[in-house]
Amino acid sequence: MTTLAPSSTKRATRTFRTWLDALQADGRLDVVERTVDLRFELAAIAKRLDGRAVLFTSVAGHTMPVVCGIVSTRAMIADACGCAERDLAHRFAAAVAEPVAVTPVARADAPCKERVVLDGIDLTAMLPLPVHHEHDAGQYVTAGLFIVRDPVTRKQNVCIHRLQAIGPNRFGALILPRHTHHLQAAAERRGEALECAIVIGADPATLLASQASTPFGVDELEVAGALRGAPLPVVRCETVDIDVPADAEIVIEGRILPGVRAPEGPFGEFPKYYGPRSDKEVVEVSAITHRADPIFYDIVPAAMEHLLLGAIPREASLLESVRQTVPTVRDVRMSVGGTCRYHAVVQIEKRVEGQGKNAILAAFANSFDIKHVTVVDPDVDISDPSEVEWALATRFQGDRDLVLVTGAQGSKLDPSTDDGLGAKLGFDCTVPLDADAFRYLRVRIPGEDEVDPTTVARPRTGPPFAAPGEGAR
Numbered sequence: 001m002t003t004l005a006p007s008s009t010k011r012a013t014r015t016f017r018t019w020l021d022a023l024q025a026d027g028r029l030d031v032v033e034r035t036v037d038l039r040f041e042l043a044a045i046a047k048r049l050d051g052r053a054v055l056f057t058s059v060a061g062h063t064m065p066v067v068c069g070i071v072s073t074r075a076m077i078a079d080a081c082g083c084a085e086r087d088l089a090h091r092f093a094a095a096v097a098e099p100v101a102v103t104p105v106a107r108a109d110a111p112c113k114e115r116v117v118l119d120g121i122d123l124t125a126m127l128p129l130p131v132h133h134e135h136d137a138g139q140y141v142t143a144g145l146f147i148v149r150d151p152v153t154r155k156q157n158v159c160i161h162r163l164q165a166i167g168p169n170r171f172g173a174l175i176l177p178r179h180t181h182h183l184q185a186a187a188e189r190r191g192e193a194l195e196c197a198i199v200i201g202a203d204p205a206t207l208l209a210s211q212a213s214t215p216f217g218v219d220e221l222e223v224a225g226a227l228r229g230a231p232l233p234v235v236r237c238e239t240v241d242i243d244v245p246a247d248a249e250i251v252i253e254g255r256i257l258p259g260v261r262a263p264e265g266p267f268g269e270f271p272k273y274y275g276p277r278s279d280k281e282v283v284e285v286s287a288i289t290h291r292a293d294p295i296f297y298d299i300v301p302a303a304m305e306h307l308l309l310g311a312i313p314r315e316a317s318l319l320e321s322v323r324q325t326v327p328t329v330r331d332v333r334m335s336v337g338g339t340c341r342y343h344a345v346v347q348i349e350k351r352v353e354g355q356g357k358n359a360i361l362a363a364f365a366n367s368f369d370i371k372h373v374t375v376v377d378p379d380v381d382i383s384d385p386s387e388v389e390w391a392l393a394t395r396f397q398g399d400r401d402l403v404l405v406t407g408a409q410g411s412k413l414d415p416s417t418d419d420g421l422g423a424k425l426g427f428d429c430t431v432p433l434d435a436d437a438f439r440y441l442r443v444r445i446p447g448e449d450e451v452d453p454t455t456v457a458r459p460r461t462g463p464p465f466a467a468p469g470e471g472a473r
């Protein structure tokens, strides 16, 4: 069972704009006023300022400003969700467990409808689409919430797919074999297009909810409602039967064309390698609606924002998976060095010998992306990679505590796999329950924790120690 932490009663931020205002009020929003090029320069600056939100007010060839990095630290994401950082995974798991239905609002009350463009659509002329990495194939939408509807249940699905502008009104889309793909393949078998909407600039809780690892049929916008602590206001699109967040900055409406494929990629992805060029699904755009003065939102691939948006929903899902096997699991972390996808750290309070290895097996079962699992005791701070390495160095023996699985499904974006086929390793770094307590007693200096380094000492300014001329010979 997950329970809402007391801090989660804090109000989550309501819209993209209220979040930008909150960032500015806290001094976490930088502004770049000089004119920047969409080709590399914007991404280069945003990447160097990773961990800060950055607003580009002057983008060459466009009047629309661009913002990056709005949820580029765990602290930002926690604030946006109205909870403490340590409660994020629990908070997200609770939202997935109890979704909150959306609230339809009138068209007149939907800021995303202030402007409606149906004719003469030219994606790269209308929208400031950056080119991010050296060998990227072109200009991309990286932060579009891609919404489709199941025609049978009328439930919607939300995911983020990378979208390359490949024509005035066309995107090439990478649609991995998950929920969008399931609906698209079914539509294609019927010879039909699948309607879609691509939402840019939704509130951060909705952005995070789009990454939820949920069973097919769960509407991520309802997870967003739970995460926000209030139903998400939605409005019906102009040209497709899709409901979108009413407060969004920009909505691109379109259809995934049946039986049509076009080259997409390469594109620099989260593992800091390129996803390859290949024939992908094609989205034909039928309308763009937006606020009167829209702000474009871009996620720089492989930057902290990209990694963390994947990490928190995965941690929530992993926590629930491990809990089924090891009820005393305390916390989990998808580490940054493991691209927030491949390396899981699981902290358990071991009660029965062998639970360290059961936790490893549960983590492997949770997601095919997980490649290496490290299990530690509660005294190890899993937010600190040095602590985790210390546990590996001093509590692990390769012949006794290692779990190796060969020939399993892994991530195709991990270049060391054989097209996704690879090995899994688990490191059980828990101390044996029957171990001599003193042998594993962590050294401690009494009083150390009470010392305040900022007040106990100051830079020395007294007379020199050496005699005049000392050190000359």
Ligand code: MN
Binding pocket: 157, 158, 179, 214, 215, 216, 217, 218, 220
């Ligand atoms: Mn889904």
